[in-house]
Amino acid sequence: MIAALMERELRPIHDKVRAGERITDEDALTLYASHDLNALGAIANVVRERKNGNVATYLLNRYINYANVCILSCQFCAFAAKKRDAHAFELAIPEIVETTRKALGQGITEIHMVGGLHPTLKAEWYLELLRSLKALDPNLHLKCFTAIEARHLADRIFKLPLQETLARLREAGLGSLTGGGAEIFDQAIRDRICRGKETAEEYLDVHRTWHRMGGRSTCTMLFGHIETMAQRVDHLRRLRGLQDETHGFTGFIPFAFVPEGTTRELREIRPTTGFDELRNLAVSRIYLDNFDHVTAYWVSMGLPLAQVALGYGVDDLHGTIMEEKIFHMAGAKTPQEQTVAALENAIREAGREPMQRDSHYNRIAPTFRAVPVEMAGVGELAGV
Numbered sequence: 001m002i003a004a005l006m007e008r009e010l011r012p013i014h015d016k017v018r019a020g021e022r023i024t025d026e027d028a029l030t031l032y033a034s035h036d037l038n039a040l041g042a043i044a045n046v047v048r049e050r051k052n053g054n055v056a057t058y059l060l061n062r063y064i065n066y067a068n069v070c071i072l073s074c075q076f077c078a079f080a081a082k083k084r085d086a087h088a089f090e091l092a093i094p095e096i097v098e099t100t101r102k103a104l105g106q107g108i109t110e111i112h113m114v115g116g117l118h119p120t121l122k123a124e125w126y127l128e129l130l131r132s133l134k135a136l137d138p139n140l141h142l143k144c145f146t147a148i149e150a151r152h153l154a155d156r157i158f159k160l161p162l163q164e165t166l167a168r169l170r171e172a173g174l175g176s177l178t179g180g181g182a183e184i185f186d187q188a189i190r191d192r193i194c195r196g197k198e199t200a201e202e203y204l205d206v207h208r209t210w211h212r213m214g215g216r217s218t219c220t221m222l223f224g225h226i227e228t229m230a231q232r233v234d235h236l237r238r239l240r241g242l243q244d245e246t247h248g249f250t251g252f253i254p255f256a257f258v259p260e261g262t263t264r265e266l267r268e269i270r271p272t273t274g275f276d277e278l279r280n281l282a283v284s285r286i287y288l289d290n291f292d293h294v295t296a297y298w299v300s301m302g303l304p305l306a307q308v309a310l311g312y313g314v315d316d317l318h319g320t321i322m323e324e325k326i327f328h329m330a331g332a333k334t335p336q337e338q339t340v341a342a343l344e345n346a347i348r349e350a351g352r353e354p355m356q357r358d359s360h361y362n363r364i365a366p367t368f369r370a371v372p373v374e375m376a377g378v379g380e381l382a383g384v
């Protein structure tokens with residue numbers, strides 16, 4: 001898009017981005033206030049293509065939720081349960097191993113596993129779980145636990161300093177941390193949607209510690225509930241700040257709040273619109289200049305809109321996932337899984353070049369024909 005066609009207030013931001021300059025919080029608020037969605041997409045595209053060219057990636061992964069029993073009761077969460085609840089579940093290690101074995105047969109490279117803050121599972125249970133999965137295939141990447149779970153494991157289960165807990169988990173097979181639990185960092189919002197949950201600083205400190213140990217992780221934003229645009233910018237600023245410090249985040253994955261299935265107060269909230277989904281992705285892409293990747297999470301936004309997002313700053317469509325519980329228990333109507341064919345077709349149709357990636361967003365190779373037939377043909381809270 002030619003800058004002259006943009007709203008006047010967007011032109012200086014466009015110029016800054018083209019010159020490789022960082023935008024300010026005020027610029028981000030100007031972008032959020034704009035209705036010129038195509039201009040936002042065009043500006044975001046400058047960053048997206050500078051960093052990733054025309055390639056758009058996806059991952060062959062499987063989600064597993066080992067348990068939904070949780071000591072907290074975040075108001076926005078439809079996933080968690082108390083032990084006495086009818087919808088409470090806890091998987092046994094052999095069951096998780098079997099599910100993983102099958103998924104490996106379908107070509108996955110990553111298990112993505114989160115649960116609630118379980119009150120009684122022992123430290124040894126978590127270690128044995130990781131070891132058992134790693135024993136199936138040493139190359140399988142285990143992306144597990146939100147920062148909130150990691151904090152819980154350290155403080156209440158392992159009863160060890162965070163770094164030592166993370167070191168033990170890594171020794172057992174932990175490959176990277178998931179990004180879930182960030183929600184919106186502003187404490188006033190946390191007090192209303194997830195009272196009692198760890199603070200923004202605690203979330204960031206887990207990632208900081210993990211990054212300093214040489215680990216990598218993703219990070220998230222749960223938007224489209226009661227937060228203001230200024231609170232979204234505050235959230236992005238804190239992520240950008242930590243990334244300046246550690247360079248440990250591989251990608252940013254925002255997802256919209258799903259009101260169905262949450263508390264009565266939150267259920268009244270209007271679901272996020274397609275406009276806001278694309279605007280939020282575009283602004284995030286422009287603001288997070290020190291992040292290499294921005295992912296469109298098809299589980300919450302649907303693959304059709306995630307495909308459109310490839311023109312609004314997004315360079316990654318996440319993964320096959322295969323079984324998602326957290327958003328679907330909250331009322332998401334999207335499918336449970338995507339096939340490689342569906343992801344590749346969506347990317348190609350949008351004019352991008354599909355590439356399979358690993359858990360750290362490294363491109364592996366186009367695998368469409370190499371993937372077993374069942375994967376090609378049939379097709380966390382959220383700890384993404």
Ligand code: SF4
Pocket residue numbers: 070071072073074077078079080115116117148194197381382
């Ligand atoms: S969002 Fe996570 S910590 Fe909060 S209630 Fe749900 S499972 Fe528990």
